[in-house]
Amino acid sequence: MRTRAKTVGIALIAGFLPLAATMPGTALAEDGNWFTNMLKYGGTTVPPSQPADLGQVYCPTVDVAENGAALRSYGGRADDNASLRSQITLGRLARECVRLADGSVSVKVGVEGQVLLGPQGRPGRFEAPVYFTIKAGDQTIVARARKVSVSIGPGEAQGLFTVIEENLVVPRPLSESYEIGVSLHGAPGKAAAKRKRKPAPTSAAAPAEAAPEASQ
Structure with a gap:
């Protein structure tokens, strides 16, 4: 099953404040902090408001595949906490969906995460692999x-990262029935059962995903 988002203890994660959509034909994650401002506006500040469009665009929440929320590295026996070198976990998730002129939908996904050192870990540079998928049923779009x-410096125990992936285009015929997925593994886990979703109106802020629990 997919993992609903929960907090993972990143100190900077705060609640989102709702704000009406500011782009025509757009369903937005809520804003009120630099992370969602970067996702929607490409900067840390909110531009002047524009008239809201009354149209709708389908913009489902971001799902995390089973076992896709955490990635661990061990210096000894796997699953032995005493041998843990590092753990990468997903944090806050957000998305933005924009209707294009040809009827297709362009999706932008933002991800926050962290790398934690374990008992056998040492400061240094780490790579967090983040995989983005958009599917319609069994079809990968x-x-x-x-x-x-x-980077985790000397005397530090964790490092934070942010990545925003843009222009994930959903063709018009599939623009009302797709799913957005994020994972730390190249082969996502078992998919959840299909859920019926209602299209998200552009005049209402679409809720952002909080941090999923680390599970592996």
Whole structure:
């Protein structure tokens, strides 16, 4: 099953504040902090408001595949906490969906995460592999992989990262029935049962996903 989002203890994660959509034909995650402002506006500040469009665009919440919320590295026997070197976990998730002129939908997904050192871990540079997928039933529409460098300095126990993936295009025929997925593994886990979703109106802020629990 897919994992509903929960907090993972990143100190900077705060609640989202609702704000009406500011782009025509767009369903947005809520804003009120730099992370969602970067996702929607490409900067840390909110531009002047524009008239809201009354149209609708389907923009489902971001799902995390089973076992896709955490990635661990061990220096000894796997699953032995005393041998843990590092653990990468997903944090806050957000998305933005924009209707294009040809009827297709362009999806933008933002991900926050962290790398934690374990008992056998040492400061240094780590790579967080983040996989983005958009599916319609069993059909994969888009699949992309990103590697994000994370540095943990001497005396530090964790490092934070943010990645935003843009222009994940859903063709018009599938624009009302797709799913957005994020995972730390290239082969996502068992898919959840299909859920019926209602289209998200552009005049209402679409809720952002909080951090999923680390499970592996």
